[in-house]
Amino acid sequence: MPAFPKPAREWTSAEIAEDCARAKSDFRTRRTSGPLTDYLSEFPSIEKAADDIIANLSRILATPADQALLADIVANPAKFTALRYLVAPPISEDDLDTLLGSSLSATALRRNPALANELVSLLSISLDPKRFPWIAKGKPPTAPELGAAKLASAVAAAIARVQTKRRGDEKTALEYDIEALLRSLDWKKVSAPRTAIRVLSEGPKPGEYAQHCTLGTDNMDFVIGLRHGRTLALEAKASNSELNSRKRLNKEVVVDAQHLQSHFGMQVVAAAALRGVFKPAYVEAAQGTPLVIVWGHRLQDLQDFLTAT
Numbered sequence: 001m002p003a004f005p006k007p008a009r010e011w012t013s014a015e016i017a018e019d020c021a022r023a024k025s026d027f028r029t030r031r032t033s034g035p036l037t038d039y040l041s042e043f044p045s046i047e048k049a050a051d052d053i054i055a056n057l058s059r060i061l062a063t064p065a066d067q068a069l070l071a072d073i074v075a076n077p078a079k080f081t082a083l084r085y086l087v088a089p090p091i092s093e094d095d096l097d098t099l100l101g102s103s104l105s106a107t108a109l110r111r112n113p114a115l116a117n118e119l120v121s122l123l124s125i126s127l128d129p130k131r132f133p134w135i136a137k138g139k140p141p142t143a144p145e146l147g148a149a150k151l152a153s154a155v156a157a158a159i160a161r162v163q164t165k166r167r168g169d170e171k172t173a174l175e176y177d178i179e180a181l182l183r184s185l186d187w188k189k190v191s192a193p194r195t196a197i198r199v200l201s202e203g204p205k206p207g208e209y210a211q212h213c214t215l216g217t218d219n220m221d222f223v224i225g226l227r228h229g230r231t232l233a234l235e236a237k238a239s240n241s242e243l244n245s246r247k248r249l250n251k252e253v254v255v256d257a258q259h260l261q262s263h264f265g266m267q268v269v270a271a272a273a274l275r276g277v278f279k280p281a282y283v284e285a286a287q288g289t290p291l292v293i294v295w296g297h298r299l300q301d302l303q304d305f306l307t308a309t
Contacts, residue, residue, distance in 0.1 A: 047154040049078035065116035075106035088128035170238030216263040218256040242279035
């Protein structure tokens, strides 16, 4: 098989530093172009959810657990966020599943009283004592205490929602741009296989691509059939800090690339499209795995790579 087109993957330290600086500058521009608007748009729904949660706090913490109430809360995204932000520090959905030893869902809570009771126990021991001092006292809250708790909970949860949404928006925008490029080059989109692609003949053919499917053991944002016969496994990664970039790139994409190389050998080209804040040293280390690196602000490099194959 032909060698990798070098311009798509071998960047010097100086070039990587320049691209990281450009991506960081673009990120700053995006983040300062209306963050207050994002926050204010999220706040009303979260405020209502936090008010409802705190108004029903005694029922939420009651034992035996009110399974129907808890199920209804978990089924409502805004209320579930507000529920997770009752504790100090707030707890993520993934961490909640880990601590409970089970995947938390409305269905599971309705069917499993032990799970519901375990959730109540976790909330009770982790409840923020600064926001909810009346719980430990075993007394009804004063009006100032209740108002302060509702406002503090709404603010914390709304900020978290905006941060999560922004991370998702960054990645979604990058995926949109990649797909637009593929279509402009006449790549045909095909449905993602229902099961993992174990042999490449089960995946996209040359000139085809699929989104959000499993290649080997790893989830890929794009699986692209290159016209020379290989397959490009591309992950879109957005980062909001240099520290976060190590997780997104070196602990996720690089590990996936190693799995792909072990499973498929040289038949698969692993790649990462980057947007946001990345530390140059981490990008350079990832490139040496080997990994094709492209940037969201310069997808012409991806186009050059695709056409070269």
